Amino acid sequence: MDKFASLQFYALLKREVLEHRNIFIGAPVVVALLLFVAATWVATQISQSDLAEGLRFVSALFDGLSPFDMAPFIMLLAIPFYLTLYVCSVIYLINTLYQDRKEMSVLFWQSMPVSNLQTVLSKIVAIVLVAPIFYVLVIFVMYLIAMVWLTILGISNDVDLVGIGYLFLAAIASLVLIYISTVVTGLWLLPSVGWLLLFSAFAKKTPLLWAGGVFILVGFLEDLIFGTQFLANWVASRTSNPDQYLIFEFQSVFERVFNYDTLFGIIVGSILIAGAVFMRRFTD
C-alpha cells in the first residue's frame, strides 16, 4: 500500500469512529460508569476492614503465580464490555451501509475517489480491529482508577502493596488477551459480518429484518427441499459456545486462527463481503 493509500484508509477509519462515536466510545464509557456506580455502591455496603481483608486475600492468591496466570480470571470482569461490543457490532454492521443511503450522504461519499472495496474494508477493520482498542482503553482507565483506590485502601490498612502491583500487571495482561479475543472472534464470526454488511448494502428498508428473514427462509427451504439443517447447525456450532469467543492463553492464538473451521468461515465471510462491495455500487 503506497503512502497516500495508507492516508486514505486512515481518513476512512477516522470517519467511522466519528460517525459511530456512540458505538466506539460512548457505549464502553457508559458500561464503565455503570460498573463504577455498582462498585461504589457495593463498597459502601461493606466495612473498610472487610474490604481490606478481601484485598489481602486477593493479594495472597498471587503467591507462586505470574500475572499471566491470573489474567484469565480478571478477563471475566470485562464480560459486560465484551457483550456490549458484540451487540454494538451487530447494530453497526447492519446499519453502516444502509444509513448512508437512507440519509443520501452516499452521494457525497461516492463522489470521492474511494472505491467501494476500500469503504467496506474500512468498516470491517473499524469494527474488528479499531473498536476493541477503544473498549480496551476504557477498561484500562477503569482498572487504573480501581488500582488507585485499592492502593489507597491497601496503604491505609497495611496490605502488602506488592500483591496489588501484581494484580495491576495481571489486569494489563488481561487487556491484551481481551483485545486478542475480540479480534479472533471477529475473524471467527466473519460470515456474520459479511451477512450483515450484505443486507446493509442491499436493503431499501429494515435491513435487520431482511438479514434475519432471509436467513430463516434459506434455512426453511433447505429443510423443505433437502430435509437437512446444515445451515442452522453450522451457525449454531459457531455461536452457541462462549469458549469460542475468549482466548485465555497467548499460546492458543495460532491454533484458534489457523484451523479448518475458522479458515472456512473466513472464505464464506469474504464471499459475502464481496457481495456487499458489489451491492454498494447502487445508491438507490
Next chain:
Amino acid sequence: MSNIVEAKSLTKNYGSFAALDGVDLTIPKGAISGLIGPNGAGKTTTLKALIGLCDVDGELSVAGRDPRIARHKLMEDVCFIADVGILPKWLKVSHVIDYVEGVHPRFDRKKAEKFLSTTDIPANKRIKDLSKGMVTQLHLALVMAIEVQLLVLDEPTLGLDIIYRKEFYDRLLNDFYDGNRTIIISTHQVEEIETLLSHLVFINKGKIVLDSSMSDLSDIYTEVLVDADKVAQADALQPIYVRKLLGKKSYTFESVPREQLKILGELHTPSVADLFVAKLKEEKHG
C-alpha cells in the same frame, strides 16, 4: 474541441419505467452545459450514470473512462454536487475538510479554507446546524479546492434564496471556471443559468430532445411575433410551437432561414425556457 462526455444508447429501466431510453449525449471539453428537463425526465439518472452511481446499459465515456468500471479513479477528475442534502449531517465542518484532504489527492486545503474565510461558516459547527445556503457554500468550497476536469451539479441551488443562488453561480464562474474545465448543471431554474451556458441539452421521458451549443441555437431557432395579417403565412412554415403573447401570436420555428421569417414580424432568439416549452410541446404533439 474533443468531448469530455460521450454517451451512446444509454438505457436504464426501473421495472417497466424507462428512466433513460437510448440517450445519446456529447458534451465538449470546456463547456458549461445545462441539462434541462421536467420532473422525472431522467436528469438525475443521467448525471448519476456519468459518475458511475447508476448502472446503465450502453456506451459511456467520461473524461476518457467508463464510470461503471473505475468510479473511484474517475472521481479524481470529476466532482459532484447534488442538492444540499447530501453532506453528512453529523460531520463538523472541520471534519469534512479533514476527510476530503485525507481521501482526495488533488484537494488543496488552504484554498478551501481561504474560500470559507469569506463566508460565515464556523469550522466547529456540525452540518446539521448550518443553513441550506451555508451547506451549499461549504460544498462549493470543497469543490473549488479540488483540481478536476469536470464538475457535475444536480439542482445545486434547490431551496436556496436568491442571494445564495446568485453568489453560487458568481463564484462558480469567477473562481472555478477557467475555460478548460467543464461544468454540467441540471436545474429547474433555467432563467438563472441561461446566460452562463455554452451548451444545452433537453431531456424528456428519458430521451434527449435537444443537444446543441448555445451559439448554434440562434441559427436554428427563431421566435417571431407574427403580425395579425401574416398568421396564415406563418402557419404554412410549420412552426414547432405557437403561443399567444400580448394579443399577438408568437411562433417558434426550427431551421427556417431568418430571411424567410423577416416578413412575418419581429424576430427574436427564443429564451431557453421558451425553447424548452416549445420542444416539449412539439414532442407531445409529434
